[in-house]
Amino acid sequence: MEGDGKRAGEFSYRVLSIKEQKRLPGSLRNWLEEVKQRRGVHLFRHRGDLYLMISAGMKPNPGHRLELVGIKKDGGEPGFLIREVAPEPGKMHPQVITFPCLVIRVKGPVPRVLNTSGEIFTRGVMEADHEMKKTIESPKD
Template sequence: MKWKKAVACAVGLQLLLTVPAVADVTAKITVNGHAVQWKHEAITVNQRTYAAAADVSEFLQAAWKVEGNTGVLSLPSNRTLAFKLNTGEVAVDGKWTTIEHGAREYNGTVYLPLRWVIEQAGLSIQWNPTTKEVDIVKPKGDDDAFKVLENGQLSAEEKAFVQKVKEQRGVHNLGDLYVIALGQAPNPGYGLKVTGTEWSLEQLKVYVKQTKPEPGRLYAQVITYPYLVARVKLPPNTTIQFYDADTKQPLFEQQKIQPGR
């Protein structure tokens, strides 16, 4: 009889550990103090705030995918956050570890631990005891910090600067204008594409992908000089760094930003 009771207790404990906890209350989310409207209400479980994976991915401009018992959040910076559902197992860029509160399913929806995800994305999160709200803090100017420009959006001086440096491989800047130049390419199949930005402490990280010709496609054999032009408005005491989206190494490594004269 004691053996049967012990087995029953063990089974009950196992079920308790695997079944998602019931949400205590819904949680209010703000961004820099402003209310946000998400499709699903955020919930609080054991004093931890969770937000629906679909809402988090949209907010971070990330991709969310579930295969089997694993969900993966792919950030614009190419960082990946993976979760074993209803466990504490998480992974950053494929390196697995265990945290106290992982992803869980609730009412048919996958919820992610909001603080952990937000901090991994380079932002910060605060609890406002006065308003009883969770506030996601984005650096001021984050939405408008980095904007890729067309030629028609440039002044005459800026156009002249672009023409001067566009053939020189590297990153060049004139005030708040930055020119990212690939250098000489043998055909129009080569290019540059900004895949995302990310704040890390007091630095804006910009991820740039060096695109290559599509296999099987014919290109005119014409020398080109691919480049991107962007305007960058940084908060005080903030720096900018450009990274290769594929290697995560500094873009054009050993090539410093060249200020305009």
């Protein structure tokens, strides 16, 4: 993994900046545009790498965002710990539709994605490949 990727047990990862996302192959950029509108954890395999798109779905202003706050072991499995941040009460934001998301490139096993209370971020997972798309369910607790 290039750049300042991080290791977390059995997998390594890198959160991609907006600039890095713009340099991704066209098929991957198109997929990111499509799935960022749907809340959930979406997977895309491309040339040996796994890309996770963690999306909060459509929000009414840019005060909403997602943050990767750490790695958590959940039942012996490593997982990304995600915080969903809402706008500060009373703070003014332009009324512009946004799609808060994180794009993470992962090498190794697929980590779970958990919210800050330790629950699975979402149960529905979308996996895409160049030839096929299918929906799979996250493991049940």
